[in-house]
Amino acid sequence: MKTIIDVKNLSIYYYTLAGIVRAVENVSFSIGEKEWVSFVGESGSGKSTVAYAILNLVPSPGKIVNGKVVFNGKNLLELDEEEMRQIRGKEISMVFQDPMTSLDPLRKVGDQIAEVLIEHGAEKEEAFERAKELLRMVNLPEDRINYYPHQLSGGQRQRVAIAMAMAFHPKLLIADEPTTALDVIVQDSIMDLIATLKSKGTSIFFVTHDISLAAERSDKIAVMYAGKLVEFGKVEQILDNPLHPYTKALLESVPDVWSERKVSAIPGYPPDLRNPPKGCRFHPRCTIFKIKKELHGICNELETELIEVEKDHFVACHLYRRR
Amino acid sequence: MSELLRVEHLKKYFPVKRSILEVLTKKEEKFVRAVDDISFSIERGETLALIGESGCGKTTTGRVILRLIEPTEGKIIFDGIDITKLGKEQLREIRKRMQMVFQDPYASLSPRMKIGDAIAHPLLIHGLADKEEAKELALQMLKRVGLTPEDEFYNRYPHHLSGGQRQRVVIARAMILKPDFVVADEAVSMIDVSMRASILELLESFREEYNLTMLFITHDIAVAKLIADRIAVMYLGKIVEIGPTDEVLNNPAHPYTLALIQAVPSIVKREKKKMIEITGEVPNAVNPPSGCRFHPRCPFADELCKTKEPELIEIGKNHFVACHHPVKD
Numbered sequence: 001m002k003t004i005i006d007v008k009n010l011s012i013y014y015y016t017l018a019g020i021v022r023a024v025e026n027v028s029f030s031i032g033e034k035e036w037v038s039f040v041g042e043s044g045s046g047k048s049t050v051a052y053a054i055l056n057l058v059p060s061p062g063k064i065v066n067g068k069v070v071f072n073g074k075n076l077l078e079l080d081e082e083e084m085r086q087i088r089g090k091e092i093s094m095v096f097q098d099p100m101t102s103l104d105p106l107r108k109v110g111d112q113i114a115e116v117l118i119e120h121g122a123e124k125e126e127a128f129e130r131a132k133e134l135l136r137m138v139n140l141p142e143d144r145i146n147y148y149p150h151q152l153s154g155g156q157r158q159r160v161a162i163a164m165a166m167a168f169h170p171k172l173l174i175a176d177e178p179t180t181a182l183d184v185i186v187q188d189s190i191m192d193l194i195a196t197l198k199s200k201g202t203s204i205f206f207v208t209h210d211i212s213l214a215a216e217r218s219d220k221i222a223v224m225y226a227g228k229l230v231e232f233g234k235v236e237q238i239l240d241n242p243l244h245p246y247t248k249a250l251l252e253s254v255p256d257v258w259s260e261r262k263v264s265a266i267p268g269y270p271p272d273l274r275n276p277p278k279g280c281r282f283h284p285r286c287t288i289f290k291i292k293k294e295l296h297g298i299c300n301e302l303e304t305e306l307i308e309v310e311k312d313h314f315v316a317c318h319l320y321r322r323r
Numbered sequence: 324m325s326e327l328l329r330v331e332h333l334k335k336y337f338p339v340k341r342s343i344l345e346v347l348t349k350k351e352e353k354f355v356r357a358v359d360d361i362s363f364s365i366e367r368g369e370t371l372a373l374i375g376e377s378g379c380g381k382t383t384t385g386r387v388i389l390r391l392i393e394p395t396e397g398k399i400i401f402d403g404i405d406i407t408k409l410g411k412e413q414l415r416e417i418r419k420r421m422q423m424v425f426q427d428p429y430a431s432l433s434p435r436m437k438i439g440d441a442i443a444h445p446l447l448i449h450g451l452a453d454k455e456e457a458k459e460l461a462l463q464m465l466k467r468v469g470l471t472p473e474d475e476f477y478n479r480y481p482h483h484l485s486g487g488q489r490q491r492v493v494i495a496r497a498m499i500l501k502p503d504f505v506v507a508d509e510a511v512s513m514i515d516v517s518m519r520a521s522i523l524e525l526l527e528s529f530r531e532e533y534n535l536t537m538l539f540i541t542h543d544i545a546v547a548k549l550i551a552d553r554i555a556v557m558y559l560g561k562i563v564e565i566g567p568t569d570e571v572l573n574n575p576a577h578p579y580t581l582a583l584i585q586a587v588p589s590i591v592k593r594e595k596k597k598m599i600e601i602t603g604e605v606p607n608a609v610n611p612p613s614g615c616r617f618h619p620r621c622p623f624a625d626e627l628c629k630t631k632e633p634e635l636i637e638i639g640k641n642h643f644v645a646c647h648h649p650v651k652d
Contacts, residue, residue, distance in 0.1 A: 007448070022345065042515045042516075042517050042518075043515055055426060081381065084585045133505060133588065139500050153604055158603075167331045183376035183377055183542060184376070184542070184544075184583060184587055185376065185582055185583065185586045185588040185601065186376075187586065187588075188585075188586035188588075209516055210516055211516070212545075212587065212588040212589055212590045213588040215588060215589065215590045215593050216588050216589075216593050216595060223388070235593070239590055239593075249517075253518075253519070253520045254516055254517075254520075254545075254590065255519065255520070255523075255543070255545035255548065255549045256545050256589050256590055256591050256594075257544055257545045257548050257572060257584065257587050257589055258589045258591040258592045259589075263519075263520040263523070263549065264520055265517070265519075265520040265521030265524065266517050266518075269485060269487075288533055323536065
């Protein structure tokens with residue numbers, strides 16, 4: 001499979017007054033053509049920060065301190081603002097949790113979609129025609145071009161945001177919790193819409209805190225914990241044969257309508273990333289570490305590395321170290 | 324089992340703001356029919372989950388039951404007492420036994436009050452303890468909800484805590500009066516999925532200890548399945564289906580219930596089979612559709628559905644549905 005984006009050794013720190021927050025540490029992964037990869041993790045795990053880094057949009061006081069984001073043979077982190085603008089929205093586009101992040105409340109929806117098209121070289125009339133077509137593609141009546149964002153429901157606004165993101169058939173769509181604020185039925189229809197986009201050739205980088213949402217339409221799942229990528233693999237590998245103790249605990253903590261098992265919470269809280277635990281960042285909450293004495297001195301001392309234990313299935317845990 | 328709470332023909336209409344011009348021209352006053360004639364009861368020790376999408380009236384129902392807002396019509400009967408018409412003093416007495424766990428732990432705690440004092444507060448308000456005793460009880464409660472060392476947590480402020488810890492404080496404050504009945508409104512929605520299980524475990528432990536009766540309001544069906552004995556589904560101010568949890572989830576009879584369940588993401592059932600295709604979004608509660616309120620979105624709707632409002636009828640043991648053409652499997 002052709003690789004669309006290749007992220008290597010990405011580290012992002014937030015330089016706050018209270019100290020340096022090591023939000024993302026040494027994260028590497030790649031996304032193939034027409035592949036849907038979902039990043040899951042708790043709040044503060046760094047999943048959204050990785051998403052923003054791909055477009056070099058990490059908000060201040062965050063800084064990308066190390067790593068590469070290779071797209072079409074170019075490292076996006078080395079491009080100047082003008083070159084980056086050509087890529088954003090055109091080749092890689094993004095939708096956010098709150099669609100109002102990308103919509104102007106004072107202007108009609110149609111004008112906003114058309115503007116993006118005109119900016120990239122379309123004629124005015126052609127741009128409005130295309131705006132109507134895009135609205136139809138996201139299942140909105142074309143008369144919505146004359147609506148202001150506040151006249152639309154949350155789900156409809158997210159459709160408009162997706163319509164804008166689709167305007168140039170991007171190679172990659174980054175979706176950061178796009179359905180978190182929506183009700184389930186609307187959520188389901190937005191997920192269908194993203195799946196349609198994928199079927200037309202766009203790769204998807206999807207961020208969610210809800211692993212069950214990642215279960216249904218993704219090809220691969222990446223699990224993040226405390227700034228580290230702890231497990232990465234195909235959906236079946238992650239859900240049916242999870243290897244990392246955190247992934248296992250996460251799966252056991254999620255209520256599921258179709259499961260009869262009891263849920264159990266992950267003991268403890270995620271660490272303060274100004275001062276992350278030494279060794280594996282999960283070891284203070286890890287039940288296996290607690291019971292296996294022979295791991296003491298390893299998990300709490302040595303950094304973990306992401307290793308491929310079977311084809312396409314990567315895990316960063318000392319239990320699976322090559323001996 | 325005996326009944327602790329009964330709600331009869333409850334309605335709550337909110338007036339829609341009119342402009343001065345509309346008032347002067349005597350334009351007809353309009354109402355949002357947030358809750359429109361619902362009836363149900365909850366047994367002692369039972370948990371009923373009220374589920375539905377935003378705007379369906381589930382939160383309003385919870386608030387009206389506690390009389391945090393006044394009902395427009397209908398009766399609320401708590402432990403045999405009609406509390407609908409109780410005056411302030413009598414209501415205060417009964418409120419010791421009815422508590423609320425709010426949705427947003429950020430908004431429901433005062434930022435300037437130490438969390439220990441916040442937990443002790445209800446005891447002082449109701450004159451159930453003096454300052455010393457209240458502090459002692461609050462410390463015990465902090466320990467009970469897992470915020471230890473409790474004397475350290477006592478003096479912290481809400482902004483020092485994580486979302487999950489704050490939700491524990493909100494629960495501690497509701498439980499310190501040892502209530503008989505609790506309305507929990509989206510008690511786990513604002514916290515991380517991985518933390519939800521521990522909050523649900525905590526609620527469950529209080530339920531056992533106090534033989535608590537609960538109205539658990541949630542949009543999350545997976546959470547409802549875990550905690551509820553029965554589920555009531557609301558759509559546009561009406562209860563469209565109510566029954567034992569497993570019955571409603573495994574044999575949903577209302578097309579709306581089926582659509583809701585089918586849309587819930589699941590790890591266990593990843594392959595999606597669409598049993599039903601519904602269109603559009605929830606209409607406005609100012610002018611709800613005629614007949615069955617779900618008919619404009621329902622694939623099975625016919626003439627009858629457009630004109631006649633369906634009533635709740637029993638289709639299985641304790642399983643009621645308001646639909647002219649209930650789904651059969």
